[in-house]
Amino acid sequence: MTIRSERLTSAVPPGSAAPVSTCAVAVDVALLTVLDGRLKLLLVEPDAPQLAGHWALPGRRVRDDESLDDTAHRALAELAGVRAPDAHLEQLRTYGDPSRDPRGRVVSVAYLALTPTTHDPTDPLTAQLWDVEQLGTQDGPRLAYDHDRIVPDALERARSKLEYTSLAAAFVADVFTLGELRRVYEAVWGVSLDPANFRRKVVSARGFVTEAEGLASPGPGGGRPAKRYRRGPATRLHPAMLRP
């Protein structure tokens, strides 16, 4: 680092005249969920003719007097019919390359959204949950804009935060079993985990889960009924749930 006391340009307060642009600001949302034990990403088909055959993250431009979080929720609702006010929503990063959109300077604030599994499929004509293992393959969607750069960042963020935070609980319902929670880890990381060691780690991570009353019914294939749990107060996990 070189810190020099050379002639310093004076600060330009925001809003005053300066050789700067006013960019369009958009929000794009990467919504992940676990369905049938597989990690899924929500994509929509933009109806711009030049993007026929491409899929995109649901995105909207930011309105006056609308917070970025509000824009994210609105993009999900308007473009995919997804109303998830309780979903986990966090900023991923902002993509602002001058050339990322050929039609002009658009700075996009990307969000990561995580929701519990539901059996509700999206309308396959306008929005679809894609298996993340298909992304980047021939069977997978072609992504519009620079969304092929955003999606890997979203996946890595989710995979990483499952290690050090209690974020996995955002993928399951209010009350859940440790088997359900384990299948979240397995789907997001793409691995299989030892149920015995997984249980011990979850229970020993202080504040990750608290026991709820009652037992869950086994699935159609049978099995011992599982204890039920709720999220605990912790957000960071000690000790962490490290990827194998």
Added chain:
Amino acid sequence: MTIRSERLTSAVPPGSAAPVSTCAVAVDVALLTVLDGRLKLLLVEPDAPQLAGHWALPGRRVRDDESLDDTAHRALAELAGVRAPDAHLEQLRTYGDPSRDPRGRVVSVAYLALTPTTHDPTDPLTAQLWDVEQLGTQDGPRLAYDHDRIVPDALERARSKLEYTSLAAAFVADVFTLGELRRVYEAVWGVSLDPANFRRKVVSARGFVTEAEGLASPGPGGGRPAKRYRRGPATRLHPAMLRP
């Protein structure tokens, strides 16, 4: 999550007409360094009269055809005389509350910058390195805008990433001793660490450091000469350096 196939609003391609605003986009940089064993934050005095007595993160509005990273470097150079092309620079998050700047909608992309310690002080008239322990106290600076929300996020990001990544090496020179590296951890976390256990953890974290040739000279108080090291290839640490 509720996914409904209700009437969907059609996608508005970026750049087309829509009830949206074109926000001013700015970049603010939280530059951290370690000086005399203490964590420091770079702040500048905005010369807007209504902000007299306040300090701010160096920030600039984004220019046409300028990437966000370029704006961050320009803000450091123009407002603080800091030219640090090799500094670690990463996005922190984007602050876009409609009311965060009273003079209009300004979306600010905040960056975290980390640089090695140098003995060069900034020009105390325009830019200054503040001890982070002073922030929020009576002796500390009053922060402008919403920078009192950005700074804690920057500190927590740095503290957290020291655990799981090799980012601490961004605070030291190309060749360094494990004592220097330990003092980075101690300064950023505000703790003191056992030198013996610290050494073992750093060396056993695969790819964190590699041994360099020669020994460093002891300081004025004496002491055994330390082995010299360089950064290794790893970015994520296994095992991690967990905060005590």
Added chain:
DNA sequence: TTAATAGTGTCTTTTAGACAATATATA
């Protein structure tokens, strides 16, 4: 009954942390 899932026990290896002991410099 068998198959499937949940949960416990046990053992080994790895890692964390406290702290004693040794090595090599400066003053």
Added chain:
DNA sequence: TATATATTGTCTAAAAGACACTATTAA
């Protein structure tokens, strides 16, 4: 010499991981 810093050694506790075993359901 005393003091400061670096490095190694040793011991204990905690955590990770492999895997055998028990528990309770569905078909």
